[in-house]
Amino acid sequence: MLGKVVIVGAGLIGGSFALALKEAGAVREVVGMGRSPKAMARARELGIVDVVADSAQEAMAGADLVLLAAPVAQTGPILASLLPHLEPGTVITDAGSTKADVVAAARAVLGDRVKQFVPGHPIAGRESNGPDAALAGLYRGKKTVITPLPENSAGDVGLVAAAWRLCGAIIHTLTPEQHDAVFAAVSHLPHLLAFALVDDIARKPHADLLFQYAASGFRDFTRIAGSSPEMWRDISLANRDALLTELDAYLAQLTALRALLAAGDSAGLEAVFDNAQRARRAWGDAIEASEPPPGPESGK
């Protein structure tokens, strides 16, 4: 049972965390803090937060756990505003999509107190955002990656893991660098490729004709190109080195596939497609087995 939990940003990610803890009866009080008074008022209205803090001082007084759920580029400024009021018994965690840059920002701002910062990343989301998008069941059966620092105490890491488990999440542990390399490959690169394809088509003189015939395969392939440009600009830059590594590997792969196509190498093309199909199907089966789709009871 947690006492006071502070949510910095009460949108989809922070709001769902709060709702899940409340549904589990695992928190005494949730305090919200954020830049948008309107979003905060709405989070209060929806019962996501019990109190909207007027200041960092008010928010941080007696807090057990603080979740940063704002865009990663704001990590440094937010931590700087919290630091003067950070009590020795408070643990801070975050939900950012990149970790090495978040850790660097935390170290720069917090100094020795970085031991109280346990970085994390819940692997869950929806296309919609804001307090109204928050769901108590968002994290149920999903992974949350924790990337502990050498400075963290086992107890603080355990507190963050316990909070996510109360939300229904399965805890995985990686180093910040492992985390960023993995997500460059399976998340950040696909986003870049989808944005590039839609931008490529949209810039052609006959774009209207092309879009007219795009169908369900295109719809699914490009769904992630509907994501926030600002958020993905920040993620791309924050994880630039790992993303460049993956992008270069992909460009080499695509260039090799182009050579097979240009040479009319039927067996070569089929071998690539076949390997991909088998891997995709095996992945799909495994993920369905480990993460059953949320039932109706998972709504808020």
Place this chain on the structure above:
Amino acid sequence: MLGKVVIVGAGLIGGSFALALKEAGAVREVVGMGRSPKAMARARELGIVDVVADSAQEAMAGADLVLLAAPVAQTGPILASLLPHLEPGTVITDAGSTKADVVAAARAVLGDRVKQFVPGHPIAGRESNGPDAALAGLYRGKKTVITPLPENSAGDVGLVAAAWRLCGAIIHTLTPEQHDAVFAAVSHLPHLLAFALVDDIARKPHADLLFQYAASGFRDFTRIAGSSPEMWRDISLANRDALLTELDAYLAQLTALRALLAAGDSAGLEAVFDNAQRARRAWGDAIEASEPPPGPESGK
């Protein structure tokens, strides 16, 4: 009202065409013809076809309309088997994903009789296949592209268009070359990119670790990489020139995006992502408005 319709291949595409015509009360008799006796027996059992023809001669006698719904690479051999029994009043059409190669095969085999061949491509599909996947509502509200030949009579083109309209489809007309250029961009290239990404990841030494963290964005982006390797090998080769053109444009786009990322060009990256997001959202809104998802009455 059609008299005798012949379906060559009674899987998802041919079977759905037959079921739709039957549901519309628009056909007197559907005759099935295909390589797999088992699939044909199943199509008979499901009421997709009324009769399974034992020979091309039996199938073609008195046929009004013949739909080729087999892999495009089989177009030539199938037409060669039908030609000796092709009556002057019969119209043949097809449902292939590529058109220039289908037309070339038809011309080579049929000679002057190519005037009786009206090429087409219904833009609809499902991940499952075979007679059991066929749905009467598959084509409802979807586009069917017809790519008429200069040799076709207006009456024959009209017959094919009318049959698809009876299935609920909206008729669009392109030249075979326009068709192939359009689908290279919005369908064939995305398939190639998705196959390439999954193959790229699957070949990495730490593939298991990577797949473990792939989530919903990856799932949608790579769904089309679960498609048939044989079918996509054939489509890639059949539409090689147009696909190479699109692939080269995409490689140039991706190389430019790489340069923005390497240079840390925040505004440049955001401009690409923003253009893509706006285009993707506009497309999504337009497609939802023009193609409402099929209601429960669309099942078979």
